[in-house]
Amino acid sequence: MEPAPSQGVRPAEGTLKEPAPTPSPSDVSWLHQYWKAVVSSPISLVPLFLLAFVGGVLLWASELHNFGTSFWGTYWNWIPPGPGSSYGIGYFALGSVLTAGLAILLATILSLAMAISIVVYLPPIASRVLTLFTDLLAGIPSVVFGIWGFVILAPYFGRTLEPSLRDALFWIPGFGGPEYAIGGGTGILLAVFVLTIMVIPITTAVMRESLRAVPHSAVEAGLALGATRWEVVRRVRMPMARQGISGALFLGFGRAIGESVAVAMLIGATPQLPPSLYAGGYTIASYILDQQDSAFVYPILLQVLVEFALVLLLITLAVNLVGHWLTRDQRSPGRRGLFS
Amino acid sequence: MAVANPTLAFGEDLSYARGRLLVRLGVDRVIGWVLLLAFVIVLFPLVDMLGWIAERALPTFTWATLADNQIGTGGGLHSMILGTLLILGLSTGIATAIGVLAGLYTAEFAPRRVAEVGRLGGYLLAGVPAIVLGYFGFYLLVLYTGWNYNTLAGGITLGIFMVPFIFRTTDLAFTNVPHDQKEAALAMGSSRWQYLYRVAFPIAMPTMLSGVFLAMALGLGETAPLLLTAGWSNTVPTNLLEPTGYLTGCIWNFYDFPSTFGHYQTLAFQAAFLLIVIVVILNVSVQVIAEHYRRKLRGLFA
Known part of the structure; x- marks a missing residue:
């Protein structure tokens, strides 16, 4: 064991190691070792096995070679199924990346502001109440966001917000475009707006924890040198929490790109190269949800959706692996939360 | 200053x-x-x-909203409430059994490297989009088995969805038990199981319980995996191999009917209202449990 720290000095996070457990007689017998390594250890790996099972079933069902290279293109023409039909994932992938990317962009700004407020500026009681509210936001079902967006927001977006945005910001790419694209209000912009609200609780939670995990000694050193709270945030906390903050972005992106229900209700269900952000689009996730009924009837569509699900699974696995790697510092005991 | x-x-x-x-x-x-x-x-x-x-x-919103089945464009949410409870019961049972066992083992018994891989697995499973799990369930439990849409498939799929959350909070709950407590218990001569049962379990219980509640809240709000596995029905299922209704599905099915279709959209809003109420109740009870145990165990976590 390391020597006890001198009084009044707080040891840096994670420098004290737990003592290694003393082996008991049963730990050293070869039978126990065997039991531990082969029979009982896989209990920890059950979630991993479930993941492998899900991925395995989809891989087993996949027949990507039947679609050829046109699967990675943008040409979509599936009626009638058969020779000459084409199934390109291009516009769906574009929609997924576009909506999730824009949502994460907005969510980053908002949740970074919220996390800094909660950690640095607000008194503890206000921080706690606001944390409760964002947690509540995380618990609200996506389909509830969907119906609110469709019934309440869409008319407002279509009649008021989007025309005036178009008038004011037409010189920014994506905000101009033809007038017909606005339509009834459903479209990429509405989906992005609702997605932003949906991922904010997750990104805020991860950013909050990584800003909090900055060692007190560094923060106190900054304050003792006469820096203001904002200067400490800007020069000490944010640089030291950089990894956690970027990890939060990946986690939020993985969440946003996998969201199917609210997006399917709001994005306008049009696989196309969108002329503007007001126009309809489609995402991989929402297409799977929308078309599974037809998959019952058309075996070829069933196959296409398997490939879609597989692509989505691979994207989210990659994104989450990066996010996991970036947020690894937060996972010392006592720092892990539900979403981080 | x-x-x-x-x-x-x-x-x-x-x-x-x-x-x-x-x-x-x-x-x-x-x-x-x-x-x-x-x-x-x-x-x-x-x-x-x-x-x-x-x-x-x-x-x-009247009593009839809760007590009547949906018929035509009218009626209430009775069958959907029962269906939600049925699916949630199945999935919570499955997920709690798997999640608690795996989480407990990871925290207390597993060698360090195995535990790390196990945690990564749980983390990645939590990141799998619900729609992918749903399509997995649709392919395997609906089409491949030939059962058509059924309640059991919904419960299993939603159970897989909930496993990583319960796994992670259980793991967290047991790894966060102060090490002093373990040393004290073992020094007093208790066996590993006595330590787990008498010392660690009471301390870890509130976190585990809030993990289960939060997983239930998340499962309750899922739509996509259920639409693909449990299908839809507006009557109460008589056995587990029949499709069933559920509150989120009610919103999905009825949200875009114009008001000329009578009661449909109102029914969807009522289901949304009910869902929010249940989610708030679950969230509040998590807070209440946490606060209660925080008082009870005050001083333990230094």
């Missing part, structure tokens, strides 16, 4: 400051207020949504 109490946010006296110091302190304070705008931007939609849903759901 401004730095005397770093948590005191607004309202220090700046009258002593001059020149560059005043600018720096002023920037600090202004940024404190500007950052609060983010809360307004985020909480305004939340309040707006809650208000609208209450306004659309409550005027016609």
Whole structure:
């Protein structure tokens, strides 16, 4: 064991190691070792096995070679199924990346502001109440966001917000475009707006924890040198929490790109190269949800959706692996939360 | 001085400051207020949504809404409430059994490397989009088995969805038991199981319980995996191999009917209202449990 720290000095996070457990007689017998390594250890790996099972079933069902290279293109023409039909994932992938990317962009700004407020500026009681509210936001079902967006927001977006945005910001790419694209209000912009609200609780939670995990000694050193709270945030906390903050972005992106229900209700269900952000689009996730009924009837569509699900699974696995790697510092005991 | 109490946010006296110091302190304070705008931007939609849903759901929300089946364009949510409870019961059972076992083992018994891989696995499973799990269930449990849409498939799929959350909180709960407690228990001569049962379990219980509740809240709000596996029905299922209705599905099925179709959209709003109420109750009970045990175990976590 390391020597006890001198009084009044707080040891840096994670420098004290737990003592290694003393082996008991049963730990050293070869039978126990065997039991531990082969029979009982896989209990920890059950979630991993479930993941492998899900991925395995989809891989087993996949027949990507039947679609050829046109699967990675943008040409979509599936009626009638058969020779000459084409199934390109291009516009769906574009929609997924576009909506999730824009949502994460907005969510980053908002949740970074919220996390800094909660950690640095607000008194503890206000921080706690606001944390409760964002947690509540995380618990609200996506389909509830969907119906609110469709019934309440869409008319407002279509009649008021989007025309005036178009008038004011037409010189920014994506905000101009033809007038017909606005339509009834459903479209990429509405989906992005609702997605932003949906991922904010997750990104805020991860950013909050990584800003909090900055060692007190560094923060106190900054304050003792006469820096203001904002200067400490800007020069000490944010640089030291950089990894956690970027990890939060990946986690939020993985969440946003996998969201199917609210997006399917709001994005306008049009696989196309969108002329503007007001126009309809489609995402991989929402297409799977929308078309599974037809998959019952058309075996070829069933196959296409398997490939879609597989692509989505691979994207989210990659994104989450990066996010996991970036947020690894937060996972010392006592720092892990539900979403981080 | 401004730095005397770093948590005191607004309202220090700046009258002593001059020149560059005043600018720096002023920037600090202004940024404190500007950052609060983010809360307004985020909480305004939340309040707006809650208000609208209450306004659309409550005027016609009666006992019959809970007690009647949906018939034609009218009726209530009876079968969907029962279906939700049925699916949630199945999935919570499956997920709790798997999640608690795996989490407990990972925290207490597994070799370090195995535990790390296990945690990564749980983490990645939590990141799998619900729609992918749903399509997996659809392919395997609906089409491949030839059972058609059924309640059991919904329960299993939703169970897989909930496993990583329960796994992670159980693991967290047991790894967070103070090491002193373990050493004290073992030094007093208790066996590993006695330690687990008498010492670790009571301390870990509230966190585990809130993990289960939060997983239930998340499972309750899922739509996509159920639409693909449990199908839809407006009667109460008589056995597990029949399709069933559920509250989120009610919203999905009825949200885009215009008002000329009578009661449909109102029914969807009522289901949304009911879902929010249940989610709030689950969230509040998690807080209450946590607070209760925090008082009871005060001093334990230093």
